[in-house]
Amino acid sequence: MSAPERGFNFGLASLLLAVPLIAAYMGEPYYLTLATRIAILSIAAVGLNFALGLGGLVSFGHAAYFGLGGYAAGILANHALKGQAILDWPFELGGTTFMPTIWLVAVFAAGLAAFLIGLLSLRTTGVYFIMITLAFAQMLYYFAVSWPAYGGEDGLPVYVRNSFPGLNTLDPVQFFLISYAVLLIALALFSLLRNSNFGVALRASRQNPGRVASLGIEVFRLRLAAFVLSGAITGLAGALYADLNRFVSPQMLSWHMSGEIMVFIILGGAGRLFGPVAGAVLYIILEQSLGEVSDYWQIFLGLLLLCVVLYARGGLIGAVLDRRLG
């Protein structure tokens, strides 16, 4: 990573931390909620960035893992609050409102789903891969819509925000800080992995998969590992998102969500460490500022996306840095 990019990343991370805290201090707590949303959506996109940015795997179904994480949080909390067990047999399994446990379950559930979906879909490439991942996510979406036990189409409210030891998660500042910290951890993990032996091989497989195999590295296994990791992190974001909204609905599983996560990455810069963060920030700013002007603000988003794809393949970060470098 170049020095200017490192500077840009540091600046963006600082702004994302400082602006909402200052705004909250000045009596504008709304920005805190917005920043929390940015942080959580960024985590989801960092997850996708493993598969898409590093591995070149264009998954159009990451809503599946986001939603599974969300439902894991929702269902566990729901059972805990009602005092009902999730399972009575073969062993009794109750709900919980303890955030770290919920995160573990969300990561595991999303990772398992990514493993099973990856096992089938990674046998295809290109457009077929995009369509298969989309199809699996839509299957989960319709399942959630039609399954009445957890709210079906209406979604599942989570009445109390889940707890984190030593913190008051209902305080918006503290919940923001939790989300922000998780984002930093996800970014650190991304950075480590990108430069590890695994990351080198994964990036190589995006450029020339046949050649990777000829060097003795099984491409399918490599991709599957990346896909599982990718899904698991997006699942963690889903659990946080459920807590932010205190509500889980099938919308989290819909293809709009998959598209949104992908747009963050393309806007910000695929494969770049802070690409997903830059993209999510830009997206939410556009949504908030243009959303006030027109209900059809996504037309402008579409135009911007078109410009990025046509003229700035490196995304926003690429456009900013390349200009500076001349």
Next chain:
Amino acid sequence: MAEPILRLFNLTKRFGALQATDSVSLDLWPGEIHALIGPNGAGKSTLVKLIVGELRQNSGSIEFEGRCIDALGSAERASRGLARSFQVSSIFPEFTVFENVFLAVQGAERKTYRFFRRALSNSEFSGRASAQIDRVRLSARSGTVASELSHGERRRLEVAMALAMRPKALLLDEPMAGVGAEGTRELTKLLSEIREESPILLIEHDMDAVFALADRISVLVSGRVVSTGGVAEIRRSDEVRRAYLGFGDE
């Protein structure tokens, strides 16, 4: 040594009605360069793909180090020590020369599933990569992104990647193609040194290079091996002249 490294038994591959490989039996012994020559469309590339596992034969069998490898995929064959270079340079364009060769070392050592340590800080792998880059005289270009290399440099990078795997057998698919007279001389010298480390199955159109390097030559015509023998023997063979060298009436 008493046993060939690589052995093909009656290898046959059909694409519909086309018999691309027709009961080919070949072997590669330690310390030798075995050249495979033949006119365009003779099935040389198909044969390479069968050996490395990119294609599956319809019948026949391949043995590597005395063991049947028919059931193994191409990645597994490569990590057992069957390295290759490609007819059309196949590299990682966004990686530097060093990263390209480093990945070859990593693949051969089966150390891909390490997630947290910085890969390039592994001094043993880095050293091995640098040594091979040095050997093909690309040291000055070590930090250059591979997409910026010239054609000849890419060919040399391919060879360095294959060597970095410390292969037990090397399949080189037209390594001299398009490298010019000077490049051919250099590569000829390099391959000649390599043969003691790893036997080479050399597919090549440059006859001067083949005659200079090869210990044995097999001639492939229409998917069939029409002749195998020493350099002198092949030069003399009428059948080979007619089929391939194109001056049978001299």
